[in-house]
Amino acid sequence: MLTLGEVHTGLLQNSVPLSAERVAKVLRPLSGDQIQHYERPLTRGVTADRPRGVDCRLPAASKANPHVVGTVMWRSTVVGGHLVQGSAYADVVDTGEKRRLPWSHYTASPGRLELLTRADTEDVAQGYLRGATRPDHLDTAAIAAHALDRVQRSALLDRAPSLKTRRTRLRWAVIGTGTMPQPTTATFRVVSPDLRTVEVRVADDLMPGVIGLCEDLALHDWLLTTVARLLDNTLTTRRYGHVQRTELLRPAVDYFLHLWMPGARVDESLTSVWESLERRPGFTRQWDTSVARIRDQINLTTIELLRLTECATGTSAPAPRGRPRLPLGPRPPRRR
Amino acid sequence: MFVFATSDKGGTGRSVTSTNVLYRAALNGEDVCYLDFDFGSPTAGAVFGVSGVERGTTQGRGLHRYLHGKAVELQRIDVWQEARVLGGRPAGAGQLVLIPGDEGGGEFNQPPSDELIQRCADLLSHLNEEFSVILVDLSAGRSLATELALAATGLERMSRIESRWLVFHRWTRQHVLAAEGLVYGVNGLIRQAEARGHDPVIFRRRIRFVRTATTEPSSERERLGGLSAAQVAWLQQRNKELDLLASNRQVGRVVRLGTIPLDPVLQWQEQLISNEDVGRGVANEATLEAFDDLAERITDKSTWEQP
Ligand SMILES: Nc1ncnc2c1ncn2[C@@H]1O[C@H](COP(=O)(O)OP(=O)(O)OP(=O)(O)O)[C@@H](O)[C@H]1O
Ligand SMILES: [Mg+2]
Numbered sequence: 290m291l292t293l294g295e296v297h298t299g300l301l302q303n304s305v306p307l308s309a310e311r312v313a314k315v316l317r318p319l320s321g322d323q324i325q326h327y328e329r330p331l332t333r334g335v336t337a338d339r340p341r342g343v344d345c346r347l348p349a350a351s352k353a354n355p356h357v358v359g360t361v362m363w364r365s366t367v368v369g370g371h372l373v374q375g376s377a378y379a380d381v382v383d384t385g386e387k388r389r390l391p392w393s394h395y396t397a398s399p400g401r402l403e404l405l406t407r408a409d410t411e412d413v414a415q416g417y418l419r420g421a422t423r424p425d426h427l428d429t430a431a432i433a434a435h436a437l438d439r440v441q442r443s444a445l446l447d448r449a450p451s452l453k454t455r456r457t458r459l460r461w462a463v464i465g466t467g468t469m470p471q472p473t474t475a476t477f478r479v480v481s482p483d484l485r486t487v488e489v490r491v492a493d494d495l496m497p498g499v500i501g502l503c504e505d506l507a508l509h510d511w512l513l514t515t516v517a518r519l520l521d522n523t524l525t526t527r528r529y530g531h532v533q534r535t536e537l538l539r540p541a542v543d544y545f546l547h548l549w550m551p552g553a554r555v556d557e558s559l560t561s562v563w564e565s566l567e568r569r570p571g572f573t574r575q576w577d578t579s580v581a582r583i584r585d586q587i588n589l590t591t592i593e594l595l596r597l598t599e600c601a602t603g604t605s606a607p608a609p610r611g612r613p614r615l616p617l618g619p620r621p622p623r624r625r
Numbered sequence: 626m627f628v629f630a631t632s633d634k635g636g637t638g639r640s641v642t643s644t645n646v647l648y649r650a651a652l653n654g655e656d657v658c659y660l661d662f663d664f665g666s667p668t669a670g671a672v673f674g675v676s677g678v679e680r681g682t683t684q685g686r687g688l689h690r691y692l693h694g695k696a697v698e699l700q701r702i703d704v705w706q707e708a709r710v711l712g713g714r715p716a717g718a719g720q721l722v723l724i725p726g727d728e729g730g731g732e733f734n735q736p737p738s739d740e741l742i743q744r745c746a747d748l749l750s751h752l753n754e755e756f757s758v759i760l761v762d763l764s765a766g767r768s769l770a771t772e773l774a775l776a777a778t779g780l781e782r783m784s785r786i787e788s789r790w791l792v793f794h795r796w797t798r799q800h801v802l803a804a805e806g807l808v809y810g811v812n813g814l815i816r817q818a819e820a821r822g823h824d825p826v827i828f829r830r831r832i833r834f835v836r837t838a839t840t841e842p843s844s845e846r847e848r849l850g851g852l853s854a855a856q857v858a859w860l861q862q863r864n865k866e867l868d869l870l871a872s873n874r875q876v877g878r879v880v881r882l883g884t885i886p887l888d889p890v891l892q893w894q895e896q897l898i899s900n901e902d903v904g905r906g907v908a909n910e911a912t913l914e915a916f917d918d919l920a921e922r923i924t925d926k927s928t929w930e931q932p
Contacts, residue, residue, distance in 0.1 A: 302754060420698075430698060435747075444782050448750075453754065453757055526654050
């Protein structure tokens with residue numbers, strides 16, 4: 290058995306996180322009243338899964354490009370009132386039927402892509418993770434992006450987010466290992482600055498839970514990526530003094546740090562997958578490092594500010610020579 | 626923020642100025658992105674010096690095909706990495722990304738459909754999540770690319786994202802009149818914008834003019850450059866007349882965002898001007914300063930208050 294999917298994650302284009310009621314309003318045009326709402330561990334609004342019909346090829350690694358017809362499911366999620374995800378997924382099945390049947394046949398089992406040509410599971414999974422290369426290939430990226438765009442379209446958003454961020458994409462494939470209990474494995478790869486893949490192997494009955502697992506993984510990867518990028522930008526920018534630079538980190542502290550709860554919403558039977566990802570690449574280890582760097586930066590700035598006040602009130606000796614220049618001051622002259 | 630670059634005539638220096646200005650903004654730490662909407666002749670790749678996309682991309686993943694739903698994934702070029710002369714992103718610089726047109730794409734040949742408008746708006750707003758300046762190089766004159774840009778930004782949901790329009794023109798009588806017509810004419814930008822849901826009064830405040838490849842007839846340089854006293858006097862006279870004409874036609878100083886001097890390097894080659902070009906004495910320092918100023922003014926709120 291095989292399930293393929295893709296999740297895109299980004300920042301909701303609003304200055305502050307939305308309340309659960311606002312989230313429901315933002316999602317309503319996508320899904321009417323069929324919005325699921327969860328309070329814990331984080332607030333989460335999710336639209337109903339919707340089918341999108343496709344008749345396309347799969348980008349198999351062997352270049353066999355097997356033909357599939359059926360539907361891909363998609364949904365949009367808002368997490369913590371502030372992050373937004375667009376998700377697309379489908380099972381790939383071989384029914385043995387090689388003729389294209391009327392549409393009603395495919396719409397009767399939503400979220401299923403039926404193979405019209407023979408295909409090897411491994412081959413299809415690897416090809417899919419490598420990505421579509423032809424216009425007639427299955428394009429889950431477009432469907433996931435659309436699911437995200439549809440949320441960002443909302444006229445209720447003020448479009449003044451606290452910082453510029455890049456969307457990240459997680460493409461995933463789950464391969465069923467059969468009906469016997471088997472150890473689950475997950476291989477996570479960073480393909481490019483915004484693209485990651487994960488290949489999961491689990492017993493067949495656990496497969497449905499993997500969609501939520503991948504959304505959770507994508508969310509944490511976005512947090513990690515975004516906070517790391519923000520830190521790098523803050524430390525390399527030459528535009529501001531020390532204090533202003535530390536100010537740039539503020540959105541991370543105000544809005545992102547509390548969202549870190551890896552695996553908290555993942556099906557119990559799949560926690561071993563998160564555990565293996567925590568060993569490698571070690572998400573929480575990386576996260577803790579970033580958080581520590583942010584705290585260090587803030588502490589250093591506090592010390593600078595204290596010293597400044599002391600200098601100003603004459604309660605201490607002036608700073609020793611050779612220290613970096615005091616942080617406040619006009620913007621340095623432009624480079625030519 | 627979206628910055629739309631347009632001009633009435635071709636060859637005004639729209640692309641060369643836009644690429645250079647964006648390059649300066651990136652050097653200064655802004656995350657910026659260039660969209661080549663000159664579908665008929667997408668040349669931004671050549672100006673940035675990115676091999677393989679001199680006349681648009683050949684990979685089939687450019688803007689033209691993407692907007693028509695024919696590209697799997699839009700191509701995105703990291704100019705710092707890909708440009709022959711830049712060799713990597715300097716410390717403290719922002720992102721500099723080029724989204725190319727398609728080689729052989731051709732102008733759009735029918736008015737934008739609703740689907741196309743929505744897709745274009747989604748793309749623009751997606752890029753706006755990430756970049757502080759998204760510069761869109763439109764083609765010269767009245768084009769369907771301009772129509773599309775106006776329609777996409779005219780949607781209710783796009784109205785909260787800042788957008789600015791730069792109209793490029795050379796400093797001649799014909800160019801001044803052409804720029805006036807493009808903006809204020811019967812089928813001009815303002816009318817077109819209104820038809821696409823923009824408030825004409827607000828839209829008008831978003832438009833500024835950029836003079837390109839100008840010479841300074843008052844300067845010593847002209848005289849040193851071999852012009853006779855009579856020639857200098859004649860140039861000064863024309864310059865005065867042009868100033869007057871421009872302000873009478875609402876293309877004058879109040880709505881001018883920048884003036885880019887004629888540069889020998891750009892006269893001979895469409896390219897980015899680097900600090901090294903100036904250091905070696907090949908390009909003029911004044912040109913670089915003009916690009917820097919323009920880059921700064923585009924994002925400076927105070928320059929966009931009501932003229
Ligand atoms: N400041 C300048 N000094 C001298 N030459 C310039 C200057 N700016 C642009 N040019 C030159 O003018 C020519 C036209 O410039 P460019 O291609 O940027 O114009 P354009 O308006 O984008 O034209 P098109 O309508 O064909 O797209 C180019 O050869 C360019 O190098
Ligand atoms: Mg051009």
